Amino acid sequence: MWHERTRKLLAVGLALALAASMFGLVGCNGTEDGGEEDGGEAGATETIKIGVHTSLTGGLADYGFAAAEALKIAAEDFSGFEVDGTTYEIELVIKDDKGEPAEAPIVAQQLVDEGVIGVIGCLTSGNTNASLPIYQSAGIPVISGSATAPDLTEAGFENFFRTCLRDDLQGAAIGEWAVELGSKKAVVMDDRGDYAVALGNEVQAALEAAGVDVLRQEGQEGDVDFSAQVNNIKNFGPDAVIFTGYHREAGLLFKQLKEAGVDAQFMGGDGIKSDEIAAEAGGAENVEGALCTFGGFAQENMPGYAEFAAKFREATGKEAGPYSENNYDALGALVDAIKIAGGTDGAALIDALHEVEYDGVQGTLTFDDKGDVSVPGGGGTDLIPRFEFTEGTWQFIG
């Protein structure tokens, strides 16, 4: 009996000690950061921490890799800029939320605790949605290069900005495209995540407005078996199947549709624009001829893309992945804002971001009142680039 109690006491004591040591460490970090910021006098060098909130593991690891690598290049390019006689060195704090909305707020809190002055991210709309409240209460600006759900800039988060186009534009463009291809009966399927549902709703609305008969289906992100949906789709007999989720599920769905003998045009949004889809679909032949759109500008319309792509290839040995240029520009815009604000205070940075006029890879970027990237000459669906999957990769077709 005594033994048991001593052991328990010991365990509780150890646990408390551990907890105390962890809080202690966090405290230390805080004071260190404060010290650095105080040291930022004229003529001095200051290292600023910028958070990269992305997903390096999980189903969208390739998007996350593209974002992180692009940001490393950007950090190298922009480091050492001078404002009011102070030289700023950029230190990236890269965190992985595993692509799970449940992990995202934890990562957000970690970044806030690290004392970052701004955050580039999150990778997906769902994770952004989950993290924004934390970043907002910490008062630091968040710029995403790939969160395309329309809601995000409509929800009143004054600290959120993005360098990609919104899904309402993209959804309308996908619907328009399907109608152009002569679709009469179409299936719209999402994965029940924030991004996919929002995009799916836009596509469905666009199709229905054009008089197309739409069957809506839902899968679940992370599922591998879509046999029920495939059977429903087969029974419906569509001429187009539009999946608005991400490439892993899209690959599995397209494979299972092909195997079930569904003969329809496969389409999707920016979430499927990854060459990994070929492998995930069990072979390029299952995706051959699939179409997708993208939430950024067409590559040939971006003034700095060729140069950026070359840099990316040199640094990583891989082709520039989806949204890498948008992430690069996100950091560029933040740096511009620091120059305008003359410091790294959160509130000043948020104000400054609205004034930014930044010449980036994608062109001259400004943000509107909501934090959406403003498109020179207004935003029509013709801005959205189109891709077709041929010979194992997504080819730009207009």
Place this chain on the structure above:
Amino acid sequence: MSFEHVFSLTVSGVTVGMIYALIALGYTMVYGVLQLINFAHGEVFTVGGYIAASTLIWIGVDASTPLWVKLGYFALALVVSVVVTATLGWLIERVAYRPLRGRSRIIPLLSAIGVSIFLQNLLIVIFGPEPIIMPTAIVPAGFVNVFGARVRILQIIVIAVSLLLMALLTWIVKGTRIGKAMRATSQDREAAEMMGIETNRTISFTFVIGSALAAIGGFIVAMYYGSLQFDTGFLYGLKAFTAAVLGGIGNIPGAVVGSLILGLAENWGVGLTLGLLAWLFVVGLALGLYIQMVHAPRRRIDHIADEFRTPEYEGRLKAVYRLAPVVAVKTLLSERTDALVHVSARHAVQLMAGNLVLFAFAVVFFMNGDVQFSSKWQHVISFAVLMAILMFRPSGILGENIQEKV
């Protein structure tokens, strides 16, 4: 709603159910001998698929490989995967569970969760976070037309292989010495030890068999879906565990039945119109009425002690069930005089309530016969089915503690 649509939904449901069953068997066998829910089992399954896929990638199969060579490679990948995974299963038991034997049940459970997290991260470290892709050349791509529906050759193979393995397992458990030792260990470990059975070895053997089945399941999933990810096993493990509980945990045929029901619920639930689903309630209602009118009163009458057995007493018990609403409620409200009649009355009211619910569902579904559940509800429906079944049979469909328990 054509017949071929219903048929292809059924084939898909059975295929998925069979895959769940291969995993669920591992859960149920381990629970049978140890009363431990081996949460690492889902990851063992993933490892099996990864080993098979990476063996085939390493050999380098392509479309030009002749068929018999492919079959040879296939067999090699299967053997490697089964051996490695079975060893892993043995190791997990030896390292993570055996030292904790005899502790309260929650401790090995935590250890199991720990092993599960460890294995997931090990897979990330070794193979990376991106999915591993099965070489397509090894996967039979053909299909046959059955009743106008398209059935993949692979689906037929999956179902056949699963049935074969289950038959093999049943033979091992029922017809061999080690199977007898497994049954004895599950019934009473101490007594089995006293009879000279090496329970530790028996338990290890159980883990080896369960892991080998999981490895084959992993291989099948990798072929069927073309790829596997480090966390695929988590969802499969969860579903297989649910299936095992549904069928009655610890019960081998139960795991198979539960898995089939889960697979079919997932496919039928969102694939059929309410008009067709209503027939399931009609079947359920017929079964429920049979239990209320015939089966339950007969069981109760068997319980009457010989000295009290009179035709009037038997008649009274039957009346409680057959005229349930009137007599049963009256009995429940009246003064409590006879325990058996009282218990029967309560049981009868429960059965009747269940039957009424089934009836109500059938009517509502028939009335909205053309509507179909949105596929958004897929997982909700399958879990609602499971909860409904477990509400009426908490020990699972085939029961938890019968002699066939392993």
